[in-house]
Amino acid sequence: MIYSLFYHLGRYVSLLRLMISKPEKWSMYWKETMRQMNDIGIGSLVIVCLIALFIGAVSAVQFAYQLKDAPVPMYYTGYIVRDMTIIELAPTITCLVLAGKVGSNIAAEIGGMRQKEQIDALEIMGVNTASYLVLPKLLAALIVIPMLVAIAAFVSIVGGYLASVPTGMVTDSEYVLGLRSFFLPYNVFMMFVKAVSFGFILTSVSCYQGFFVKGGSIELGRASTNAVVVSDVMILLADYVITLSLT
Amino acid sequence: MIRAVNIKKSFGDVEVLKGISTVFEKGKTNLIIGRSGAGKTVFLKILVSLLEPTEGEIWYDDVNITQLNKRQLIDVRKQIGMLFQGSALFDSMTVEENIRFPLDMFTKMTKKEKEMRVDERIEVVNLEGSNNKYPGEISGGMQKRVGIARAIVLNPKYLFCDEPNSGLDPKTSLVIDELIQEITQVNQMTTIINTHDMNSVMEIGANINFLHLGKLAWKGNKNMVLESDNELLQDFIFASPFLQRLRKRALGK
Ligand SMILES: Nc1ncnc2c1ncn2[C@@H]1O[C@H](COP(=O)(O)OP(=O)(O)OP(=O)(O)O)[C@@H](O)[C@H]1O
Numbered sequence: 001m002i003y004s005l006f007y008h009l010g011r012y013v014s015l016l017r018l019m020i021s022k023p024e025k026w027s028m029y030w031k032e033t034m035r036q037m038n039d040i041g042i043g044s045l046v047i048v049c050l051i052a053l054f055i056g057a058v059s060a061v062q063f064a065y066q067l068k069d070a071p072v073p074m075y076y077t078g079y080i081v082r083d084m085t086i087i088e089l090a091p092t093i094t095c096l097v098l099a100g101k102v103g104s105n106i107a108a109e110i111g112g113m114r115q116k117e118q119i120d121a122l123e124i125m126g127v128n129t130a131s132y133l134v135l136p137k138l139l140a141a142l143i144v145i146p147m148l149v150a151i152a153a154f155v156s157i158v159g160g161y162l163a164s165v166p167t168g169m170v171t172d173s174e175y176v177l178g179l180r181s182f183f184l185p186y187n188v189f190m191m192f193v194k195a196v197s198f199g200f201i202l203t204s205v206s207c208y209q210g211f212f213v214k215g216g217s218i219e220l221g222r223a224s225t226n227a228v229v230v231s232d233v234m235i236l237l238a239d240y241v242i243t244l245s246l247t
Numbered sequence: 248m249i250r251a252v253n254i255k256k257s258f259g260d261v262e263v264l265k266g267i268s269t270v271f272e273k274g275k276t277n278l279i280i281g282r283s284g285a286g287k288t289v290f291l292k293i294l295v296s297l298l299e300p301t302e303g304e305i306w307y308d309d310v311n312i313t314q315l316n317k318r319q320l321i322d323v324r325k326q327i328g329m330l331f332q333g334s335a336l337f338d339s340m341t342v343e344e345n346i347r348f349p350l351d352m353f354t355k356m357t358k359k360e361k362e363m364r365v366d367e368r369i370e371v372v373n374l375e376g377s378n379n380k381y382p383g384e385i386s387g388g389m390q391k392r393v394g395i396a397r398a399i400v401l402n403p404k405y406l407f408c409d410e411p412n413s414g415l416d417p418k419t420s421l422v423i424d425e426l427i428q429e430i431t432q433v434n435q436m437t438t439i440i441n442t443h444d445m446n447s448v449m450e451i452g453a454n455i456n457f458l459h460l461g462k463l464a465w466k467g468n469k470n471m472v473l474e475s476d477n478e479l480l481q482d483f484i485f486a487s488p489f490l491q492r493l494r495k496r497a498l499g500k
């Protein structure tokens with residue numbers, strides 16, 4: 001158990017180290033990065049927005065309900081929804097979802113390339129496979145995932161509004177007042193720190209799982225599951241550590 | 248020319264290759280033949296340094312590639328073309344993009360030059376009209392031919408083919424064999440082919456290495472196969488009673 005932990009950690013770190021090298025050809029890496037940005041970003045936009053919308057809606061309704069008989073002004077609903085989503089829900093939930101969608105996809109893609117000898121083929125041509133297969137995905141994720149998280153935060157807040165204002169739980173001016181109260185830009189910074197860290201974790205872990213696949217389709221399925229499970233656990237751990245150290 | 252010197256390879260306790268020494272000549276189609284599990288693929292992967300031998304040396308002309316570091320190895324690899332058993336085409340790219348990939352990655356050719364080179368190779372492997380298809384949309388034999396085109400697009404000095412004929416009908420096999428032989432002779436490449444296809448052996452076997460249980464059991468060319476009295480070889484090549492009868496008749500026995 002301890003042995004296997006260190007074994008994986010060592011191989012993971014050495015994969016990342018191999019990744020850092022001068023690309024054979026910048027334009028090829030850039031092209032691949034664009035393809036990945038499209039896959040990760042556009043491909044995940046709908047699901048991320050959908051989930052964010054409902055999370056915002058549920059948070060708002062729930063806080064309105066909790067605050068109803070409490071000696072706290074109603075406009076706190078907007079304030080709490082805003083900060084909950086920015087600091088915690090938008091980055092964490094979005095990245096957990098992306099680990100499931102993008103992570104498993106990455107692991108399956110790279111793992112499939114390994115099994116069909118495509119990685120060997122690249123290697124034989126003289127391509128640095130660790131770099132060519134991982135770096136563009138990582139770059140794309142680090143650019144696109146913070147954008148998705150920011151969109152998710154925005155959509156959540158809109159979702160909160162849509163769920164609580166038309167139903168008369170909170171008035172329009174209360175919700176907006178809440179949104180504009182006690183705003184700390186630092187919280188947005190925290191959101192981006194989380195988004196970047198989680199994006200790095202889910203992409204690199206998934207690449208790792210795919211890169212070292214052996215055997216057949218059963219192992220491929222397992223790698224894809226592992227990518228999601230390990231990413232999720234690591235994201236939650238990192239969430240805790242970041243929250244502890246930044247608040 | 249490629250030279251293997253006393254190559255041994257073990258996986259755990261199992262010794263798969265037990266000391267193989269041989270020479271693969273330039274401008275010829277060099278074959279590695281042997282039963283399934285004889286160690287052909289392992290040997291080929293050692294020859295191209297995808298696997299490290301437990302013992303022994305591989306020489307490409309006068310360079311010992313088992314001694315090279317990663318950077319030097321990459322330089323050697325730019326002179327290697329390889330066709331994989333399953334073709335190993337990139338699924339996200341079209342036929343044309345697959346063939347062009349090594350050019351895009353490693354050369355400073357202009358778009359026009361690349362286009363010309365790719366078209367030329369597509370013509371060599373008879374795949375005109377399939378430029379914009381994806382690997383999933385063409386047959387196994389066509390994939391193999393795309394694989395060959397990709398392997399030779401950079402004019403490699405060394406060409407490796409792992410079972411270029413497996414899964415193909417005899418006629419297509421022959422086309423691919425002749426194609427490889429022609430490219431080899433015209434460009435004076437050192438070509439090494441793994442096969443257990445008897446037609447290939449008798450058609451393009453300019454230098455045949457027969458592996459048996461991890462050892463080099465016989466070496467020769469296609470003209471020597473018929474007369475050889477090596478029983479292991481005869482057993483392997485003329486496996487069916489039908490072929491055995493044919494051989495007897497050919498030898499006038
Ligand atoms: N990575 C590996 N780990 C352990 N054993 C291996 C590995 N690769 C190959 N072997 C073993 O080495 C032996 C030779 O395998 P190899 O793939 O070279 O056979 P082959 O001659 O290419 O057969 P075929 O004609 O069926 O392709 C087999 O017994 C196989 O089990």
Ligand SMILES: [Mg+2]
Pocket residue numbers: 287288289
């Ligand atoms: Mg084989």
